[in-house]
Amino acid sequence: MPARSYLTGLAFLSPALFVLIGFFFLPVVLTAVFAFTNMSTSTGISGGSYVITGNLLGSLKAQGVAPTVVDALSQASFVVDEQSIAKAQAAGTDAQFLAEIEQQLSGKAFSEERAFERELKSLRYRPRSIRDLKLAVDQFELSVLNTRFASAAEAREAVSELVPSAPADVVDEIVDASYTGWRWTTSNFTRLVSSSDTWRLVGNTIFYVAVTLSFTVFVGLFLAVTTFYLPAGAASAFSMLWLLPRITPVVLYTVMWKWFTWEGGFVYTAAQALGLPAFNYMKGSVPTAWTIVIMVNGFIGAAFAMILFSGALKAIPVQQLWASEADGASRWQQIRFIILPHLRWPILFVVSYQTLSLLSSYQEIWLTTNGGPGRTTTVWALESFNTALNSYTGNLQYGLGAAMALILVIVGVALSILYLRLFRFDELLSRPKIEF
Amino acid sequence: MQIVLKDFTKTFDGNTVIDRMNLTVRDGEMLALLGPSGCGKSTTLFAICGIHRVNGGQILFGERDVSNMPSQQRNVGVVFQNYALYPHMSVFDNIAFPLKVRNDSKADIARDVRTIAELTHIAELLGRRPGQLSGGQQQRVALARALVRKPDVLLLDEPLANLDAKLRLEMRSEIRRIQLETGITAILVTHDQVEAMSMCDRIAIMKGGQILQIDAPKDMYHNPRTSFVAGFLGNPPISFLDGRTMDGRFLDEGTGVTLPLPAGVTVANGTGLTVGIRPEHFGHAGDVPVRGKVVFAETQGRENLYDVALPNGALLRSVQPARDDVRPGDEVSWQLNSAAALFFTEDGRRL
Numbered sequence: 188m189p190a191r192s193y194l195t196g197l198a199f200l201s202p203a204l205f206v207l208i209g210f211f212f213l214p215v216v217l218t219a220v221f222a223f224t225n226m227s228t229s230t231g232i233s234g235g236s237y238v239i240t241g242n243l244l245g246s247l248k249a250q251g252v253a254p255t256v257v258d259a260l261s262q263a264s265f266v267v268d269e270q271s272i273a274k275a276q277a278a279g280t281d282a283q284f285l286a287e288i289e290q291q292l293s294g295k296a297f298s299e300e301r302a303f304e305r306e307l308k309s310l311r312y313r314p315r316s317i318r319d320l321k322l323a324v325d326q327f328e329l330s331v332l333n334t335r336f337a338s339a340a341e342a343r344e345a346v347s348e349l350v351p352s353a354p355a356d357v358v359d360e361i362v363d364a365s366y367t368g369w370r371w372t373t374s375n376f377t378r379l380v381s382s383s384d385t386w387r388l389v390g391n392t393i394f395y396v397a398v399t400l401s402f403t404v405f406v407g408l409f410l411a412v413t414t415f416y417l418p419a420g421a422a423s424a425f426s427m428l429w430l431l432p433r434i435t436p437v438v439l440y441t442v443m444w445k446w447f448t449w450e451g452g453f454v455y456t457a458a459q460a461l462g463l464p465a466f467n468y469m470k471g472s473v474p475t476a477w478t479i480v481i482m483v484n485g486f487i488g489a490a491f492a493m494i495l496f497s498g499a500l501k502a503i504p505v506q507q508l509w510a511s512e513a514d515g516a517s518r519w520q521q522i523r524f525i526i527l528p529h530l531r532w533p534i535l536f537v538v539s540y541q542t543l544s545l546l547s548s549y550q551e552i553w554l555t556t557n558g559g560p561g562r563t564t565t566v567w568a569l570e571s572f573n574t575a576l577n578s579y580t581g582n583l584q585y586g587l588g589a590a591m592a593l594i595l596v597i598v599g600v601a602l603s604i605l606y607l608r609l610f611r612f613d614e615l616l617s618r619p620k621i622e623f
Numbered sequence: 624m625q626i627v628l629k630d631f632t633k634t635f636d637g638n639t640v641i642d643r644m645n646l647t648v649r650d651g652e653m654l655a656l657l658g659p660s661g662c663g664k665s666t667t668l669f670a671i672c673g674i675h676r677v678n679g680g681q682i683l684f685g686e687r688d689v690s691n692m693p694s695q696q697r698n699v700g701v702v703f704q705n706y707a708l709y710p711h712m713s714v715f716d717n718i719a720f721p722l723k724v725r726n727d728s729k730a731d732i733a734r735d736v737r738t739i740a741e742l743t744h745i746a747e748l749l750g751r752r753p754g755q756l757s758g759g760q761q762q763r764v765a766l767a768r769a770l771v772r773k774p775d776v777l778l779l780d781e782p783l784a785n786l787d788a789k790l791r792l793e794m795r796s797e798i799r800r801i802q803l804e805t806g807i808t809a810i811l812v813t814h815d816q817v818e819a820m821s822m823c824d825r826i827a828i829m830k831g832g833q834i835l836q837i838d839a840p841k842d843m844y845h846n847p848r849t850s851f852v853a854g855f856l857g858n859p860p861i862s863f864l865d866g867r868t869m870d871g872r873f874l875d876e877g878t879g880v881t882l883p884l885p886a887g888v889t890v891a892n893g894t895g896l897t898v899g900i901r902p903e904h905f906g907h908a909g910d911v912p913v914r915g916k917v918v919f920a921e922t923q924g925r926e927n928l929y930d931v932a933l934p935n936g937a938l939l940r941s942v943q944p945a946r947d948d949v950r951p952g953d954e955v956s957w958q959l960n961s962a963a964a965l966f967f968t969e970d971g972r973r974l
């Protein structure tokens with residue numbers, strides 16, 4: 188018997204499991220993978236190569252790599268030896284010319300291109316055209332600057348050839364730093380922890396979620412309870428009205444808020460007429476920006492909460508309300524002792540659901556204040572979106588963004604567990620009503 | 624506190640359920656409200672405790688007109704027909720609720736709840752939730768909740784319906800004792816006539832939103848004002864024979880039964896009448912012999928119950944001390960006590 192009911196349970200669960208794996212575990216795993224890389228637009232998401240750039244040399248110098256090594260790397264030199272002659276031969280340089288070079292200049296090195304070129308021009312079998320000459324000169328150039336090496340070994344060889352005096356560990360350091368592809372790293376997290384910006388973001392996010400959530404629950408409760416005590420016709424018209432924020436498309440909804448609060452908008456005009464300060468409330472000051480962000484999101488949640496709460500209210504047996512009145516409970520006591528306990532489960536649901544969706548949603552903020560003025564209303568989700576997918580500078584830092592998103596996921600899961608504990612969710616779900 | 628309903632009218636969505644009902648419940652009295660299902664008993668209680676607003680007329684508590692006073696201010700204890708306990712609270716919290724909402728101290732609440740719980744035999748259930756109680760236990764919790772704050776008026780909507788016979792007897796006397804001790808005015812809605820007769824000072828019989836008769840149980844039984852009341856009270860019920868007057872006597876032509884009319888009553892010859900005969904007045908002692916055939920016999924231990932079919936098919940019921948010499952199918956000729964017969968006109972009024 189138990190085995191059968193376990194199987195039944197599993198069968199009922201399987202669609203949910205598929206969805207869970209496809210839409211939760213997979214993205215989370217991918218996010219976790221990205222979070223431990225330094226992927227960005229410049230590294231790309233496939234492998235990279237090894238390039239020593241001027242910028243890189245600058246930062247190597249700053250990191251304490253010996254200036255002699257750095258300077259040597261930044262300079263090109265022209266060396267005539269077996270290797271460079273072989274290279275030139277492969278490139279199709281005239282054989283007679285090449286033999287002459289080998290004979291006359293073998294073992295010599297020039298630090299300036301001009302000097303080497305002058306040397307070559309003095310040879311008998313030199314090419315007629317300047318272009319061919321330059322091509323020949325290029326074959327003898329020994330430089331690592333801006334050269335793309337496919338593997339670390341090639342790059343190492345090139346560096347040590349150019350600066351034979353450099354110790355091996357310095358060479359390794361240089362080659363490692365020259366890698367242009369992505370690599371595994373925990374630097375995203377150390378960077379987040381050490382940055383003071385992070386803590387401001389955390390503060391903003393906590394403030395935003397806490398205040399919006401309270402707004403949602405209180406306004407939702409208020410609307411549900413008032414419509415509950417209203418006559419039926421008025422109640423349904425009233426709740427329809429409050430549903431609008433929920434059913435209006437986000438873009439339209441936020442545009443309406445803009446019309447409402449920008450210069451020349453409704454509130455602006457009204458405030459002007461009343462002699463109150465009139466400005467672009469959405470972007471003009473921090474308190475008004477926050478107020479608007481909270482209301483924009485709060486009303487969406489409140490509409491959602493109202494529906495849930497109203498349904499739960501209707502399910503309260505009317506006799507209990509009668510009994511409480513006869514027992515002498517005032518309206519407020521009736522709400523507090525009879526109605527709110529019956530709403531425990533929907534309140535839990537709204538609180539946990541909204542916490543998670545507020546934590547992870549940024550589109551309303553993005554479409555209204557866009558985190559401004561300055562970065563005062565920027566929250567964690569918006570920042571990770573901007574970092575990973577919407578950078579002004581054009582360099583999208585996928586790795587850092589993913590790290591931020593991963594932190595969000597961890598916080599979300601932790602909060603869900605906390606909520607389940609707190610509201611004794613298991614008690615609500617405990618026994619099936621019908622025993623198998 | 625005396626309760627007066629003056630021309631009380633109640634309408635649900637244009638459908639008048641109670642039309643100008645008048646009722647007085649005396650101070651300290653316990654009144655039973657008896658009537659068929661759907662006659663408006665619960666509606667009347669709801670109006671008295673303020674859950675329903677009256678659509679017409681007045682409700683007076685003593686001198687006070689409470690018609691428009693909210694429930695909370697009326698201080699009425701109610702036991703609802705379906706208990707209406709609060710499922711999310713423990714039994715203790717359920718009973719304590721009326722005290723808690725008027726801000727009694729914790730110690731007072733604990734003491735009062737314990738006292739009333741002992742009285743209603745639920746002291747050991749205080750920690751449970753209503754969902755974990757049997758129907759009878761829930762009923763007693765509801766009773767305790769109604770009584771705990773010593774209300775001015777106690778309204779009981781079938782408070783004992785779900786109890787077993789022994790507990791019911793016990794609770795009956797408990798409720799009555801509490802009511803007498805506190806001098807509280809109470810209205811008891813019940814379907815159980817024995818309960819009504821044994822617990823209450825007076826009984827009001829309702830039908831279709833009207834009070835037909837209101838009297839002490841004994842008077843109601845022996846002096847019903849209408850044939851409906853006569854038929855409603857009594858178990859096994861009264862039996863009726865149809866006939867007409869003939870030379871100052873009642874004659875049932877179908878069966879040949881003739882009975883003298885009560886003294887001082889004069890009715891024109893040939894007037895249609897109905898006579899009601901209670902089962903205890905037919906069978907073992909009387910002055911008018913009636914012949915018939917026993918069609919049904921049932922023994923109830925101390926007494927036997929018989930249905931006797933008269934030649935025209937009319938039935939007379941009889942209750943007699945237990946005997947085993949009569950079986951269904953037997954022809955019998957039993958005596959009928961004509962002095963106890965109740966005469967009604969064709970429209971149901973008592974002669």
Ligand SMILES: Nc1ncnc2c1ncn2[C@@H]1O[C@H](COP(=O)(O)OP(=O)(O)OP(=O)(O)O)[C@@H](O)[C@H]1O
Nearest residue numbers: 635636640658659660661662663664665666667704
């Ligand atoms: N809320 C309501 N809306 C419409 N009609 C109602 C409502 N409540 C009661 N009624 C009607 O009023 C009449 C009286 O109902 P009430 O509940 O008072 O009956 P009752 O005498 O208590 O019956 P019972 O013995 O079955 O409990 C019934 O016909 C019922 O259908």
Ligand SMILES: [Mg+2]
Nearest residue numbers: 664665704780
């Ligand atoms: Mg009823």
